Amino acid sequence: MSSEPLFGTVCFIGIGLIGSSLARVIRRDGLAREIVACARRQETLDKTMELGLADRVTTDPAEAARGADLIVICSPIGTYGAIAQAIAPVLQPGQVVSDVGSVKQAVIAAVAPHLPEGVAFVPGHPIAGTEHSGPESGFDTLFEGRWCILTPQPGTDEAAIDKVAELWRRAGSRIDRMDASHHDQVLAITSHLPHLIAYTIVGTVFDLETSTSQEVIQYSASGFRDFTRIAASDPVMWRDIFMNNREAVLEMLGRFSEDLSRLQRAIRWGEADVLEDLFTRTRDVRRSIVDAGQG
Amino acid sequence: MSSEPLFGTVCFIGIGLIGSSLARVIRRDGLAREIVACARRQETLDKTMELGLADRVTTDPAEAARGADLIVICSPIGTYGAIAQAIAPVLQPGQVVSDVGSVKQAVIAAVAPHLPEGVAFVPGHPIAGTEHSGPESGFDTLFEGRWCILTPQPGTDEAAIDKVAELWRRAGSRIDRMDASHHDQVLAITSHLPHLIAYTIVGTVFDLETSTSQEVIQYSASGFRDFTRIAASDPVMWRDIFMNNREAVLEMLGRFSEDLSRLQRAIRWGEADVLEDLFTRTRDVRRSIVDAGQG
Numbered sequence: 001m002s003s004e005p006l007f008g009t010v011c012f013i014g015i016g017l018i019g020s021s022l023a024r025v026i027r028r029d030g031l032a033r034e035i036v037a038c039a040r041r042q043e044t045l046d047k048t049m050e051l052g053l054a055d056r057v058t059t060d061p062a063e064a065a066r067g068a069d070l071i072v073i074c075s076p077i078g079t080y081g082a083i084a085q086a087i088a089p090v091l092q093p094g095q096v097v098s099d100v101g102s103v104k105q106a107v108i109a110a111v112a113p114h115l116p117e118g119v120a121f122v123p124g125h126p127i128a129g130t131e132h133s134g135p136e137s138g139f140d141t142l143f144e145g146r147w148c149i150l151t152p153q154p155g156t157d158e159a160a161i162d163k164v165a166e167l168w169r170r171a172g173s174r175i176d177r178m179d180a181s182h183h184d185q186v187l188a189i190t191s192h193l194p195h196l197i198a199y200t201i202v203g204t205v206f207d208l209e210t211s212t213s214q215e216v217i218q219y220s221a222s223g224f225r226d227f228t229r230i231a232a233s234d235p236v237m238w239r240d241i242f243m244n245n246r247e248a249v250l251e252m253l254g255r256f257s258e259d260l261s262r263l264q265r266a267i268r269w270g271e272a273d274v275l276e277d278l279f280t281r282t283r284d285v286r287r288s289i290v291d292a293g294q295g
Numbered sequence: 296m297s298s299e300p301l302f303g304t305v306c307f308i309g310i311g312l313i314g315s316s317l318a319r320v321i322r323r324d325g326l327a328r329e330i331v332a333c334a335r336r337q338e339t340l341d342k343t344m345e346l347g348l349a350d351r352v353t354t355d356p357a358e359a360a361r362g363a364d365l366i367v368i369c370s371p372i373g374t375y376g377a378i379a380q381a382i383a384p385v386l387q388p389g390q391v392v393s394d395v396g397s398v399k400q401a402v403i404a405a406v407a408p409h410l411p412e413g414v415a416f417v418p419g420h421p422i423a424g425t426e427h428s429g430p431e432s433g434f435d436t437l438f439e440g441r442w443c444i445l446t447p448q449p450g451t452d453e454a455a456i457d458k459v460a461e462l463w464r465r466a467g468s469r470i471d472r473m474d475a476s477h478h479d480q481v482l483a484i485t486s487h488l489p490h491l492i493a494y495t496i497v498g499t500v501f502d503l504e505t506s507t508s509q510e511v512i513q514y515s516a517s518g519f520r521d522f523t524r525i526a527a528s529d530p531v532m533w534r535d536i537f538m539n540n541r542e543a544v545l546e547m548l549g550r551f552s553e554d555l556s557r558l559q560r561a562i563r564w565g566e567a568d569v570l571e572d573l574f575t576r577t578r579d580v581r582r583s584i585v586d587a588g589q590g
Contacts, residue, residue, distance in 0.1 A: 078567075102517075127517045131581070146516055176513075186510045189500055191517035196562075197492055198518075200555045202577040204547070205484055207554075215481045217583050218471075221441055222397075222422045222486035223493075225584060226521045232581035235574035242562050242570055252499070253559055257552075259502075260495045264548055267491075267537050272373075275537055279530035282497040286426070286527035288512050289520060 006167060007032040011068035013061050013083055014075025015039055015048050016234070017129060018100045020138030022072065023053040025171040028140050038064035048135045066090040070163070073099040073111070078240035080107055084114035093118025096160045100126055102187060102237075104151040104180035106244035112153070120160030125149045125183065126173060127191075131232040144172030145293070151180040188248035192241055193256060196249065198230035199238070301462060302327040306363035308356050308378055309370025310334055310343050311529070312424060313395045315433030317367065318348040320466040323435050333359035334370075343430045361385040365458070368394040368406070373535035375402055379409035388413025391455045395421055397482060397532075399446040399475035401539035407448070415455035420444045420478065421468060422486075426527040439467030440588070446475040483543035487536055488551060491544065493525035494533070 010032040012019040019037075026032050037054035038061050039045050045057035058064050065071045065087040073083055080099070091097075097119060101107045104123050112121055128146040130137065148168040152161050165175045178186075205216050205224070216224060242249060266274035305327040307314040314332075321327050332349035333356050334340050340352035353359050360366045360382040368378055375396070386392075392414060396402045399418050407416055423441040425432065443463040447456050460470045473481075500511050500519070511519060537544060561569035 127514050129517070147514060186507060186514060187517065189503065189507070190511050190514045190519040194496065194518035194522055196558060197496065197555070199574055199577050200558055201489065201492065201551055202580050203573050204551045204554045206576055206580055207550075208484065212481060212484070216485050217580070217587050219422050219442060219481060219485045220584050222424070222482065223489035223525055224485040226525060227489055228577070228581040228584050230518055230521060231574075231577040235571050235578065238574050239567050239571040243565060243567050246562055246565075249562060250559065255502075256496055256499045257555070259499045260492070260548075260552070263491060263495055264545065267541055267544060270538060270541075272534050272538050276530050276534040278498050279494055279526075279528075279533050281501055282494050282523070282526040283530065285497050285501055285512070286523040289515050289523050292512050
């Protein structure tokens with residue numbers, strides 16, 4: 001594609017699976033004149049240069065952000081506050097800050113207060129990923145056909161929102177816009193709770209007597225395997241998600257635990273109809289997902 | 296392949312995903328001179344004939360089993376006792392009975408007492424499957440590279456065990472032999488508990504307010520989707536599994552619930568290190584599974 005670049009300079013603060021995938025899209029389609037990448041570890045930056053994903057790299061967020069038209073924070077959510085503080089002094093009106101974090105209320109609370117007047121903050125969350133991490137894991141089709149949710153606060157410059165939305169559209173995403181608190185509830189059940197459960201059961205197996213846990217690995221194709229893939233996701237990223245979407249996750253976890261107790265009781269007391277009834281209903285949910293094109 | 300048939304007549308009692316896949320293998324490689332299929336519903340039998348998977352079909356288990364060299368029970372576990380009773384009067388010494396059920400102690404208890412002297416019972420469990428059901432869902436590569444666990448009781452005719460093992464080897468499976476009670480424990484954690492958890496969380500979503508559950512479907516790619524696939528498995532088959540592997544499932548469920556409560560507490564109290572520590576360890580389990588060729 002040889003379209004006019006959407007941006008002069010795009011700056012990535014954090015360049016792992018998501019950041020590097022978006023950088024690949026920008027490179028592929030010429031959506032920016034320059035890409036700047038910032039990471040804490042020099043090793044990550046060396047890899048980024050080696051992959052040709054950035055024109056300039058630095059370990060200093062302020063140096064990376066200076067003069068960039070768009071700054072996309074792609075690091076674990078726990079780092080956002082410090083990053084916003086670090087880049088705030090160099091930001092100028094007209095620059096746009098965005099991010100890709102899986103929690104949005106906490107992100108807004110951590111970033112927005114630091115940004116100077118005239119700098120737009122357009123929080124974003126691409127619903128895409130794999131269990132792999134690092135700039136070498138990214139690929140330019142990661143976002144194709146996937147949703148990207150934007151959660152700008154009321155009063156945010158609409159032109160800035162449009163530019164961020166257009167970038168994601170170019171990456172192949174469908175765009176949705178919603179309130180940050182609603183986003184956090186929806187993601188608590190679609191993503192955060194499933195991950196928590198997967199981490200838990202894989203940990204439960206880890207604690208089994210050694211001989212049994214080797215057999216579990218051997219026979220993992222019978223269901224457990226799907227959980228291990230989810231539970232191989234980036235540990236620091238997920239630690240920060242749970243620390244930052246505490247209330248919504250605890251609410252959904254409460255519902256789940258009640259429902260699990262009910263099934264536990266049905267198994268103990270031999271209530272076959274309770275099980276069959278639920279198992280029949282859950283089939284329909286799968287059909288809806290396949291029909292929605294997300295299967 | 297044009298090898299000598301392993302069997303004269305093979306009889307399937309129940310011919311869904313697993314039975315029809317094995318029938319396809321037998322057809323493909325000419326492993327039996329004749330295939331007989333039995334099912335409760337005429338519709339299933341019509342479909343089986345239409346697919347060319349059987350030479351004869353009947354709704355009467357005794358008629359199907361009469362004279363067959365190998366009888367493979369492939370119906371939900373809850374039907375086994377009645378099937379064993381129905382076929383017992385026509386069985387003759389030298390015939391071999393096997394099955395594909397996901398629970399083995401309860402299956403032995405339901406079937407073995409009915410079998411006449413000289414009829415070998417070789418319980419089997421192929422660790423393979425999809426979320427689809429019915430004879431039209433099977434395919435002849437389903438068992439390739441997958442394990443098949445045999446759990447014959449001590450004293451079972453070794454020649455009969457060998458023949459059943461050879462059939463599964465021809466299907467591409469690797470064979471393991473273990474005690475039925477050990478099998479049930481290993482499967483409780485690798486398969487039964489993961490399914491129970493997946494059914495539960497999909498049910499939890501089902502009970503959410505309608506608007507939210509539509510969004511859950513829309514954003515399912517973020518983790519929930521994997522659970523819906525598991526939770527779309529056959530309801531009656533799974534009801535019977537939980538009814539018949541009660542103790543092992545309740546034991547594993549107890550461990551899981553304790554571990555989940557610990558994480559719940561860590562989230563509530565902001566114990567980030569507890570989460571990060573677990574999430575880091577679970578990554579290693581995934582690596583072991585990938586290394587074991589089951590990823």
